[in-house]
Amino acid sequence: MEYCPLCKARLSRSVACPRCQSDLSQLQQIELQTIYFQQQALKHLQDGYELGALQAIRQVLRLQYTPFNSALHRFTLAKHIISVDKG
Numbered sequence: 629m630e631y632c633p634l635c636k637a638r639l640s641r642s643v644a645c646p647r648c649q650s651d652l653s654q655l656q657q658i659e660l661q662t663i664y665f666q667q668q669a670l671k672h673l674q675d676g677y678e679l680g681a682l683q684a685i686r687q688v689l690r691l692q693y694t695p696f697n698s699a700l701h702r703f704t705l706a707k708h709i710i711s712v713d714k715g
């Protein structure tokens with residue numbers, strides 16, 4: 629998170645916005661969890677474990693719905709369906 633979602637001030641490393649003093653710690657936690665599950669999804673895809681990747685990307689979408697995460701979900705779902713079809 630580079631900018632405060634409330635006042636658009638550029639953020640430093642602190643948990644409070646330097647301009648409006650909003651506590652951004654929960655948003656920062658969500659951002660860290662999102663990155664963690666994105667990395668898990670990519671690692672599982674790399675390992676050929678599509679079901680694990682799908683579970684991880686679904687966690688990502690619960691935390692942060694973006695066009696990129698949505699596309700990653702569709703891609704992972706397609707790979708999973710193909711792997712199930714192969715048996």
Ligand SMILES: [Zn+2]
Nearest residue numbers: 632635645648
């Ligand atoms: Zn702010």
